[in-house]
Amino acid sequence: MVDAASGNVDKSVQVKLVLLGEAAVGKSSVVLRFVSNEFQPNKEPTIGAAFLTQKCRLEDRILRYEIWDTAGQERFHSLAPMYYRNAQAAVVVYDVTKASSLEKAKSWVKELQRQANPNIVIALAGNKVDLVQSSASSTSAASPPESEDEADDATATPGETAGSPGGEPDSLRQVPREEAQAYATEAGLLFFETSAKTGEGIVDIFTEIAKKIPIEHILAATRGTAGRPGASGGRAESTRQPGVNLEEDATKGKDACNC
């Protein structure tokens, strides 16, 4: 149990980041690329981790992202309030080859503005950009030429078509960059086009979010959990209970019931 006031000596700031977006746009792949620099073609719909953590260094500060995946609960609009709460950042992902996924992303942004912390930093990520840039796009220096062979690897969902084989890659694009950029600017979002497959744009999302997050504010807030400012009874602060980590007993000695 760390006394929060003195516990942040390493200057690492915990940031909760939530992922949102239509099924099969590559939410988990984006995180997997960021956290372990991997890409798994044919990834199963998300199963497994409660949340992943990854550090991100920013000048003298270290941000420790706690990344929450939807665990599929968004599928039938059944995301628990628990998911949004205390999130300081959100990455809303859409698929550049699927126009409807941007519409869905817009509705998630609305939902975030309704449900989440008002200061939340939101980034919009147009994923699977590798599918549309091998020949035509002028911005695609990083893209390896063979990427179109495995064109629809980035999605694990059956029935999701990534375009007809042999078609012009650029014709796969259904969301023009300019259109998404304009929407993001208007809504006050960070904007990136990304490819979890090649890694393009992925790290940028997280570093740009890190720059925009009000770190001082978070530090002050964490410090405050032990004695938040302002209870009207003057002494309340000294009696405020800090949070308890259930896995750490106050008394030494391993607890018996963690069987």
Next chain:
Amino acid sequence: MEESQFDVIVFGTGLVNSITAAALSKCGYKVAHIDSNPYYGGDEASLSLEELVKWADRTASSNAPSRFQRLTRSVEVPSQSRQYSICLQPGVIPSVGPLISSLVSSGVAKYSGFRLLEAVIVYDSTGVKNVPGSKEDIFKSKEISLLEKRRLMRFLTFAATDFEDKKELEGMEDMPFLEFLPKVFSLGKEITSVIGYSLAFCMSSTEPTLPTLQRLRNYLRSGGRYGASPFLIGDYGGIGDIAQGFCRASAVCGGVYILSRAVQKISRLHPESTDALDTPPTEPPSTFNYTVDLDDFPDTLSCKLIISSLTYVPPELQSSIYQFPSVSPGAVQAAVNALARCILIIDEPLVLRSPPPPQEPDQGPESTEHGTSNVHQDGTQVPAPAAADRAIDTAIVVFPPSSVDGGSETHPVTVLINGESSLSTPKGKWLAYITLPLGSIPEEPITAESLLRPYVDALLRLAVNPSRVPLAPLFSLFYLEVPDERVLPSEGDPQASTYLVPAALPIASLPDFPDQATTVAEATFRAAVQILQKLSPPRENEGEEESTPFWPPLPTDEDDEDSEW
């Protein structure tokens, strides 16, 4: 398995069903979890103020049988609705017990925050007193005579041991606990009342000794695990948030979540399957026993086993259902059959006023000679000598029987105070959950409001600001809660059924409810696994006769190099 095919469909996202769903998903079964409400938690949901008001109005105007009755609320609803997390089932969690074990072993503890309850306070006509929660507190107490201290110590030492075979208890197991204390330990009336209602959380004066002692022992052992208080309070409305956490754990392991959809139809696929064992089936039976159709949902879902709250049971399937018998029949229920409840929002904290300065100055360092185990490591939380009044953010206030004019003479009232520190209210607002156990459902014109009004008034007099007396609450909601005790006419063999209804939760005290629910969930889980194993016998690990653990070991967190935060 197809996307719409499941091993288990669970109806209702109350705490019991959520824990069960998480355990089954973690065990590898494919689970769909359905709730007709737009929120998680069922009858234990944590709601925003606006949602609570909607819930109350809907419940009040509904003709369907409900455990919540005769609701009355204040007309005005304060602002900042979304900053409230108000739980339909207030509770605190003992630091040792089934729920804590499950929270830790399932990993769900990580999704929520928990903090120690600041105080348990007992009310009498002269004001309120902190209940001594530890031996040091008792030594330091200036209100207990030396003789009483000695007797109290003797009792607490007894209560913390394995007393089941001790001679003090012989033949007394069923005696009311509140008679046992004076009779066997010669404790005075006042101390007996404090122990019975504020340490053991008896809900009536007739609760029998043995189960009460067992509960008390658990609370005594809980003290010191995480700090001085034996009890934890969950952030964001507590129990309802914990139910959400278990649902997320289930989802993370592949559980499919569908909220806000009413059940259109549940159909049984082979109604005769259990009788006709000799006659070979004419065609190979489907492995699925039920299909489920939901409103506004394209697919028909199928499953082998259903686990369902009572409210989701379709009348035509009643006879094929196995309903678990209620957990603790008799004892408590005989004296408590309903609850009068109130949810109050106030904008002044309650204050624990210091008692008048004592005469005897003999209180010194000798108090450390016993019970040193409770000394708190970080030093900050040791209750300060009550030199001044203290504003309280989270606490339980107990009103013993007959402590309030116009109140109950037979049952105690408990009030859970929950403020900003548990992230359940906006700054400067407090929730008070008031609960009065009732021996019977009161006659019709009587409302929860009329029963609880004297306690609301007494409670408001404890608020901090003397210039604002009488303090008016910002919001109040009163209602009666009558547990659904319908017993379905079902067959007695859980093995023969593929439709399980978990045991009805008995009326239980603030610290008892969460553990009772967890115990029921574990029993449901075990029965479900047995049935599922019978339906589709051995999978990969053949011949393994060991029973399935409630929670498989957590994967070690590789990503978590520096997990100290």
